[in-house]
Amino acid sequence: MSSYAPPVQRLVTELSKLPGVGSRTAQRLAFHILRASDEDATALAGAITDVKQTIGLCEVCFNLTDEPRCRICSDTRRDHGLICVVEEASDVIPMERMHEYDGVYHVLGGALSPIDGVDPEDLKIAELLARVGNGADGDGADAGPVREVVLATNPTTTGEATALHIAQELRERSPQVIVSRLASGLPMGSDLEYADEVTLGKAFAGRRAL
Numbered sequence: 001m002s003s004y005a006p007p008v009q010r011l012v013t014e015l016s017k018l019p020g021v022g023s024r025t026a027q028r029l030a031f032h033i034l035r036a037s038d039e040d041a042t043a044l045a046g047a048i049t050d051v052k053q054t055i056g057l058c059e060v061c062f063n064l065t066d067e068p069r070c071r072i073c074s075d076t077r078r079d080h081g082l083i084c085v086v087e088e089a090s091d092v093i094p095m096e097r098m099h100e101y102d103g104v105y106h107v108l109g110g111a112l113s114p115i116d117g118v119d120p121e122d123l124k125i126a127e128l129l130a131r132v133g134n135g136a137d138g139d140g141a142d143a144g145p146v147r148e149v150v151l152a153t154n155p156t157t158t159g160e161a162t163a164l165h166i167a168q169e170l171r172e173r174s175p176q177v178i179v180s181r182l183a184s185g186l187p188m189g190s191d192l193e194y195a196d197e198v199t200l201g202k203a204f205a206g207r208r209a210l
Ligand SMILES: [Zn+2]
Pocket: 058, 059, 060, 061, 062, 063, 069, 070, 071, 072, 073, 074
């Protein structure tokens, strides 16, 4: 390992921090980058710097965006009275791919997992409760009230626990709002991110009130 020149070792170390990349893959990627043209290598480095500098979280839903408000929250044709709650920004992609959902989102930033030290205050749960309590866009502007919150956290132990926690909080604070959960049919223990749009479409259509 340490027989590499320090800059190469540094690249291998950084690459091996990526999910699913072990030290062998990190070495392979590092050598690929070393062999790449200056243009390609610089484009890769630039893309990483650029995404970190320009992409932030939407002030309303916490989805990824390069504006204060994301494209979905800014879209007045979408139903702002229907909020789909997901764990990660990557979960918005399969929901959008099914082309059946015209509401908006709320990205929690993870799932409750006391064992891993993830408590309600580590997620955007308070922000969701405030958003539902204040009207669709959280600022009381002409968007109207929230009618329904669809809990689309993953069908895993932590995802289920998160859905139950949020359902309970919403029932106490905003009893007039319908709280629903995606129907079963999504493979247990899997991530929404990997669901195909037909399965997800069925799970959405068959959502049940909690
Ligand atoms: Zn947004």
